[in-house]
Amino acid sequence: MDDAHAAExxxxxxxxxxxxxxxTDHKIIGIQYLITAxxxxxxxxxxxxxxxxxxxxxxxxxxxxxxxxxxxxxxxxMEPGFYISLVTMHGTIMxxxxxxxxxxxxxGNFLIPLQIGARDMAFPFLNALSYWVFxxxxxxxxxxxxxxxxxxxxxxxxxxxxxxxPQAAPGxxxxxxxxxxxxxxxxxxGLMGGLNYVTTILxxxxxxxxxMRLPLTQWSLLITAILGLLxxxxxxxxxxLLLFDRMGGTSFFLPAGIIMNQMPLAxxxxxxxxxxxxxxxxxxxxxxxxxxxxxxxxxxxxxxxxCRKPIFSYRMMVYSMxxxxxxxxxxxxxxxxxxxxxxxxxxVFTLTTLLIAVPSAIKTFNWLGxxxxxxxxxxxxxxxALGFVSLFVSGGISGIFLGTSAAxxxxxxxxxxxxxxxxxxxIAPLFAAFGGLYxxxxxxxGRFMNETLGKLHFWLSFTGVYAVFFPMHVLGIxxxxxxxxxxxxxMFLVPQQPVNVFIxxxxxxxxxxxxxxxxxxxxxxFGGRRVTEYNPWHATTLEWSVPSPPGHGNFGVELxxxxxxxxxxxxxxxxxxxxxxxxxxxxxxxx
Amino acid sequence: MxxxxxxxxxxxxxxxxxxxxxxxxxxxxxxxxxxxxWFPTLASVHGESIDSLFGVVLIVSGIAFVVVQGLLGxxxxxxxxxxxxxxxxxxxNPRAEAILLIGTAVILTVLVFMGQRVWASFYFTDAPADAxxxxxxxxxxxxxxxxxxxxxxxxxxxxSLITATNTIGLDRNDPPAKDDILxxxxxxxxxxxxxxxxxxxxxVIHSFFLPNLRVKQDAVPGMGIEIWFVPxxxxxxxxxxxxxxxxxxxxMKGALTIDASQADFDxxxxxxxxxx
Numbered sequence: 001m002d003d004a005h006a007a008e009x010x011x012x013x014x015x016x017x018x019x020x021x022x023x024t025d026h027k028i029i030g031i032q033y034l035i036t037a038x039x040x041x042x043x044x045x046x047x048x049x050x051x052x053x054x055x056x057x058x059x060x061x062x063x064x065x066x067x068x069x070x071x072x073x074x075x076x077x078m079e080p081g082f083y084i085s086l087v088t089m090h091g092t093i094m095x096x097x098x099x100x101x102x103x104x105x106x107x108g109n110f111l112i113p114l115q116i117g118a119r120d121m122a123f124p125f126l127n128a129l130s131y132w133v134f135x136x137x138x139x140x141x142x143x144x145x146x147x148x149x150x151x152x153x154x155x156x157x158x159x160x161x162x163x164x165x166p167q168a169a170p171g172x173x174x175x176x177x178x179x180x181x182x183x184x185x186x187x188x189x190g191l192m193g194g195l196n197y198v199t200t201i202l203x204x205x206x207x208x209x210x211x212m213r214l215p216l217t218q219w220s221l222l223i224t225a226i227l228g229l230l231x232x233x234x235x236x237x238x239x240x241l242l243l244f245d246r247m248g249g250t251s252f253f254l255p256a257g258i259i260m261n262q263m264p265l266a267x268x269x270x271x272x273x274x275x276x277x278x279x280x281x282x283x284x285x286x287x288x289x290x291x292x293x294x295x296x297x298x299x300x301x302x303x304x305x306x307c308r309k310p311i312f313s314y315r316m317m318v319y320s321m322x323x324x325x326x327x328x329x330x331x332x333x334x335x336x337x338x339x340x341x342x343x344x345x346x347x348v349f350t351l352t353t354l355l356i357a358v359p360s361a362i363k364t365f366n367w368l369g370x371x372x373x374x375x376x377x378x379x380x381x382x383x384x385a386l387g388f389v390s391l392f393v394s395g396g397i398s399g400i401f402l403g404t405s406a407a408x409x410x411x412x413x414x415x416x417x418x419x420x421x422x423x424x425x426x427i428a429p430l431f432a433a434f435g436g437l438y439x440x441x442x443x444x445x446g447r448f449m450n451e452t453l454g455k456l457h458f459w460l461s462f463t464g465v466y467a468v469f470f471p472m473h474v475l476g477i478x479x480x481x482x483x484x485x486x487x488x489x490x491m492f493l494v495p496q497q498p499v500n501v502f503i504x505x506x507x508x509x510x511x512x513x514x515x516x517x518x519x520x521x522x523x524x525x526f527g528g529r530r531v532t533e534y535n536p537w538h539a540t541t542l543e544w545s546v547p548s549p550p551g552h553g554n555f556g557v558e559l560x561x562x563x564x565x566x567x568x569x570x571x572x573x574x575x576x577x578x579x580x581x582x583x584x585x586x587x588x589x590x591x
Numbered sequence: 592m593x594x595x596x597x598x599x600x601x602x603x604x605x606x607x608x609x610x611x612x613x614x615x616x617x618x619x620x621x622x623x624x625x626x627x628x629w630f631p632t633l634a635s636v637h638g639e640s641i642d643s644l645f646g647v648v649l650i651v652s653g654i655a656f657v658v659v660q661g662l663l664g665x666x667x668x669x670x671x672x673x674x675x676x677x678x679x680x681x682x683x684n685p686r687a688e689a690i691l692l693i694g695t696a697v698i699l700t701v702l703v704f705m706g707q708r709v710w711a712s713f714y715f716t717d718a719p720a721d722a723x724x725x726x727x728x729x730x731x732x733x734x735x736x737x738x739x740x741x742x743x744x745x746x747x748x749x750x751s752l753i754t755a756t757n758t759i760g761l762d763r764n765d766p767p768a769k770d771d772i773l774x775x776x777x778x779x780x781x782x783x784x785x786x787x788x789x790x791x792x793x794x795v796i797h798s799f800f801l802p803n804l805r806v807k808q809d810a811v812p813g814m815g816i817e818i819w820f821v822p823x824x825x826x827x828x829x830x831x832x833x834x835x836x837x838x839x840x841x842x843m844k845g846a847l848t849i850d851a852s853q854a855d856f857d858x859x860x861x862x863x864x865x866x867x
Contacts, residue, residue: 081838155835161812162795162837168731169837255813257750259730259793264750273796273811307670309678316688338798340811343714347707354699361695362688368662373679375672378604386667390612393659397652404702406709407645410630410638410805413798413833459607466615474628479802481833485841492631492802492829499628570678577677 024124025552029131030110031444034437036131037102038518040138044093047086049511054078054086056504058486081170083485084153089145091156092179094426095287096186097138102433103294104190104228105134108197108221110444114543115218117206117560119553122199130192137185144178147171152179155483157284160253160276164245167260177246180239187232187239194232197225206542208562212318213581215541215566216311219318220297223325224290230329231286238279245271252276277339281332288425289328292392293321295432296363299388301566302435303370305539306382308577310567312369320359320366327356337405338412346405353403360396364389375570375577379537380454384435387462388428394466395424398473416476419469427465434461437521442536446548447528453520457513464510471499540580541566602671612664616657623649631802634824634849638805640709647705651698718819722785725778728759729790729797729810732839734830735759736778738860740770759793772863776845778830780822781856787819798834801847809834825851 020028053065061076072082109127113120121127145151150171154163158179166173201222205214214222244250249267253276256269304311311317333341333349367389376382398420402408411417434457441449478496480487487493487500535544542560543550560582568579622628633642670678726737726745735758739745746768752760758775761768780786790799792810800807801820808818830845850856 080841084835159796162835168795258812259750259753272813307678308672310680310682312682313688338807339809340814340816343710347710350706351703354703357699358692358696362692364659365691368659371663371666371670374670375599375676375678376605376667376670377672378602386608390660390663393656397656400652401645401648404644404648404706406641406706407648409807410641412807462611474622477630478628479631481831483835483840489842490829490831490844496628570680572680
């Protein structure tokens with residue numbers, strides 16, 4: 001037994017700080033990611049409430065807002081620059097610091113060792129380091145909100161030259177530099193995590209846990225980690241090139257002849273703005289799958305559990321996730337159809353983009369096949385998993401319009417795009433994350449969340465997200481552009497303004513209803529009904545074979561042995577309607 | 592515990608969720624059939640093919656949407672559990688999966704080819720020789736329009752000649768520039784006469800968006816991008832910027848006039864020339 005291993009079992013009782021703060025235990029780290037991501041969600045959500053306020057009532061004076069935000073609302077009306085900063089920071093915070101962090105960092109960390117039958121990750125210290133670098137990146141991006149020269153305003157996509165020339169807009173100086181720094185730190189954290197996940201899942205599965213017996217959550221996390229390892233370095237490189245253009249006099253993205261603020265921009269030549277877009281979207285498209293794949297994996301497992309029925313076609317679910325991941329690297333140009341990129345490339349990317357719809361469609365049919373003939377238990381977690389399916393269908397279908405390059409000409413950079421990516425990249429994963437929280441909360445904290453509040457949260461959220469995002473398709477068809485501070489400046493948009501008002505009111509209600517969740521989550525950590533059994537949901541995966549919460553080292557003296565896949569629900573002739581993965585096959589043979 | 596086997600139960604949660612999905616289906620059918628809000632008035636030839644393509648995709652995806660959401664809602668209502676009923680154990684059907692996979696791929700491939708014909712008609716065909724050529728230069732935060740005049744030749748431009756009134760640095764000493772006009776924020780074209788736009792940007796990426804003509808093309812600094820289209824409905828329309836370009840992005844608008852006849856256009860042109 002090497003020293004580190006011996007130390008693990010003979011260490012004295014850890015103090016509070018080593019146990020709960022600077023822990024190398026994957027369960028604590030996972031919870032740290034979850035809570036930090038939730039805090040970022042609150043910030044990102046508040047920013048969007050301000051955006052919706054502006055979009056609904058762009059010209060209304062508000063003395064109250066002027067009091068709360070004297071600079072941003074000087075004179076009672078929001079400053080245009082503040083609006084674009086809101087847009088930029090909302091997108092940046094949500095995509096990276098909420099969704100990627102909560103799904104990969106939060107659930108990934110908590111679940112991987114437990115579900116594969118390992119005591120911890122392959123590299124526990126690296127794991128802890130990935131969290132603290134992530135926390136640092138959160139602090140840096142948060143600080144960008146308070147820069148006196150202005151928060152960044154390049155959009156979360158930070159296209160050059162707007163992002164490459166500090167004087168292109170207020171906030172593109174220090175604010176933009178902080179943005180790049182935060183993203184760089186985030187990618188570093190993601191790379192550390194990705195290395196850990198791939199190594200752990202591939203090498204530390206317990207006896208009997210073959211790849212095809214892994215829960216879909218694990219497959220999705222493995223594939224996502226590989227995507228991250230391949231894609232994040234490209235973003236990091238692009239960010240470094242951008243920093244060089246901004247501060248080092250280089251011209252990766254800057255051509256000659258730029259006139260900025262009436263002054264020629266000296267010292268740059270030979271660069272190309274489209275290079276930024278290619279680099280960013282080469283990362284950016286896999287990134288959206290980094291968000292949705294763990295959501296799909298978790299939703300599949302939770303759905304199966306509450307349908308009391310095996311997931312339909314597990315094999316095809318695995319293959320389709322692999323196909324989606326592989327194809328995700330050859331579709332990035334669909335973000336660039338009208339960018340000035342060669343139209344021939346546009347044709348190629350249309351083909352690949354509509355191809356990637358095929359494995360996504362397979363997964364949808366399989367979710368339907370799971371619910372067909374099921375016996376659904378409508379718990380809060382189960383409801384969110386069902387909601388995920390509906391939302392993914394809605395968001396995915398609008399993608400067909402956008403992938404068809406000619407149709408995208410009219411829809412690009414409008415609210416049709418905003419509707420599409422929110423449904424498919426934000427709301428569907430959000431529902432999967434909520435489902436995961438309600439489902440695994442007992443395992444994490446040894447208490448239940450309140451089911452009644454959970455269901456209320458679901459009903460309000462499901463209705464709310466459709467009320468907010470479905471009408472946006474219509475706004476986009478009508479031509480409302482993205483990132484527009486005041487749509488009423490355009491006569492052709494004025495007739496649609498009532499839709500903006502409807503969406504904003506729905507958004508406020510949706511936002512307020514999330515308070516129910518926050519109250520339930522934090523209240524239940526301290527006062528929730530205690531869990532008295534290992535497996536309250538009658539699930540099959542390994543984490544349900546240990547106490548709630550699991551002890552240090554997860555499994556007792558001996559690691560579990562796995563005898564079957566994760567979906568033995570409703571097996572004919574069995575006494576129970578589920579068989580955990582640890583139950584030997586001979587038990588079934590007796591019948 | 593007895594080995595429970597019973598049909599799926601209709602439960603309150605199941606019915607409520609199915610009902611919400613039904614509302615979703617009905618609301619979407621209303622929005623996309625009754626069209627209380629829809630595309631801006633069409634004013635170009637190319638735009639017709641884009642609108643048709645959108646219509647085809649709408650029908651295909653609309654059917655898929657209604658069927659999938661409908662089935663989901665139906666199963667949710669039909670297959671609840673309220674005791675110890677057991678689900679069906681089946682979880683594979685290779686034939687059904689193959690059919691669905693191939694069917695989806697075929698439908699999407701057809702859409703790709705239909706879309707490519709429209710795409711090719713914009714980008715892989717040249718503008719006719721009689722097209723009205725306009726050089727459009729985006730800047731923070733205005734659209735500049737440079738017309739070549741009756742001689743059909745553009746005067747040269749030079750960054751060093753840029754002033755507050757000569758926003759693209761037109762060299763008035765260059766002979767072809769004598770009949771050129773420079774207009775800020777206003778664009779005219781003639782109904783049924785093709786227009787070729789040469790798009791440039793002075794500073795950051797902008798996007799030249801003519802909502803009524805279904806025209807959108809990013810203006811990228813360092814690039815000269817050509818697009819062409821045929822306006823076909825006279826009237827007054829708006830020009831917008833569709834790529835975040837800074838503080839004034841929201842007010843980077845222009846006025847587009849499609850003149851009913853070449854004569855009307857020529858009158859406007861003469862007025863502008865007199866003011867140069």
